Structures are given as C-alpha cells and as structure tokens.
Amino acid sequence: MKAVAALALLASVATALQITEPEVNEDWDLSETNEIEWSFVSTDEPEFSLKLIDKRTSPETQITIADKVKTSDGKYDLSNFVAPPGDKYTIKAFSLSKTNSGQLAESQVFNVTKSGVASTTTAPGAPSGTGTGAAGATTTSNSGAATLMSGAFGVAGSLALVFAMLL
Numbered sequence: 001m002k003a004v005a006a007l008a009l010l011a012s013v014a015t016a017l018q019i020t021e022p023e024v025n026e027d028w029d030l031s032e033t034n035e036i037e038w039s040f041v042s043t044d045e046p047e048f049s050l051k052l053i054d055k056r057t058s059p060e061t062q063i064t065i066a067d068k069v070k071t072s073d074g075k076y077d078l079s080n081f082v083a084p085p086g087d088k089y090t091i092k093a094f095s096l097s098k099t100n101s102g103q104l105a106e107s108q109v110f111n112v113t114k115s116g117v118a119s120t121t122t123a124p125g126a127p128s129g130t131g132t133g134a135a136g137a138t139t140t141s142n143s144g145a146a147t148l149m150s151g152a153f154g155v156a157g158s159l160a161l162v163f164a165m166l167l
Contacts, residue, residue, distance in 0.1 A: 017044045017071065017105045019091055024108035028089075030081040031040045036065075036091055038105065044071050048093045048104055050102045052081070055088040055109065068096065080116035087111045 021037035028034045036050060047068045055135040063083060069076055083089070091107040 016041060017093055019093060019105045020154055021075075022091065022107055022110040026108075026110040027113045028110055029114040030078070030083055030112055031114050033077050033079045034081075035075055035077055036107070037092065038071075040071050040074070045095055045097055045100070045104070046071055047096055049096055050076060051092050051094060052083055053090045053092050053106075054086070055085070055090060062092075065091070068111070069093075078150035082110055082116045082118045085112050085114055112133070 015065050017038055017040045019036065019038045021035060022028060049067045050069050051066040052063045052065055054063075065078060065081065066076060087109070089110055093104040093106075095104050096103050104109055
C-alpha cells in the first residue's frame with residue numbers, strides 16, 4: 001500500500017510545473033527576446049516568481065525576472081535582460097504562497113552569449129532615450145558627454161560637467 005501511495009505522489013510531482021524552455025545547452029542572447037516556457041497542471045499555483053540563476057557563483061546568484069507570473073500563460077517573453085555572459089545558467093520558478101514556499105521548477109542549464117543593455121538615470125541637461133529594463137519596464141538611459149564623465153568620475157563628474165556647461 002505504501003508503495004502505491006509513493007508512486008502516486010511521484011507521478012503527481014512529475015506532472016507538476018515544469019520549465020521546458022530554455023533547453024539544455026541552448027544559447028541565449030539577452031539583448032534579444034527569449035521565451036521561457038513551462039507546462040503545468042490544474043493543481044499548480046496560479047502565480048509564481050521567475051528568477052535567472054547563475055550557477056557559476058557560490059552561493060548561486062539569483063536575479064528576479066518577474067513576480068506574479070500567471071501559470072496559465074505557459075510562457076514569458078524575456079527582453080533586454082542584463083546578466084553577464086557565461087555558461088551554467090538556469091531559470092527557476094518560486095512559489096509566492098506563504099504556506100507552500102520554495103522552488104517549484106528549474107530549467108535545464110543554458111548559456112548566456114550576450115547581455116542586454118543596462119539602464120541608467122539621466123543627468124540634468126543630458127540627452128536621453130528610452131529602452132526596456134531587466135523587468136520589462138520602460139526606463140530612461142543617458143548619452144553624450146555626461147555619460148562619459150559619469151562612468152569615469154561618478155555623479156560628481158556629471159554634475160561638474162553640467163555646471164561647466166551652464167557657465
């Protein structure tokens with residue numbers, strides 16, 4: 001009797017939420033759109049959190065992709081996401097439930113071949129553009145001399161350049 005119950009439990013776990021995409025050793029260019037896909041059953045939680053996991057670090061580095069992802073969607077489009085290129089990445093789904101917390105599923109190990117573009121804040125007076133940030137929200141990025149000064153000298157360099165331009 002115990003063996004039958006154990007097999008039933010194993011069968012139910014095998015059909016629960018499973019991340020099917022990315023596939024093993026697949027190459028992902030995070031500056032492009034990549035599709036995370038999963039299969040699920042009706043008893044799975046209605047929402048979960050998606051995280052990109054860098055298994056090259058100890059402990060593993062976790063970067064939140066999205067919270068409150070609808071299980072019934074079966075996929076999530078990841079666009080212009082910032083993460084260092086490398087191998088040994090996975091995608092993990094985590095429970096949002098207080099009573100059933102923890103990891104729900106994990107993808108196969110895949111490679112990141114190129115990172116998306118990081119968004120930054122705009123210095124006063126600097127020209128700016130828009131782009132898609134790591135979580136898919138529209139963000140503002142700066143360009144021009146203030147960006148160069150900011151990279152070399154931080155905020156103080158950007159402010160000094162802006163004040164010099166005003167004089």
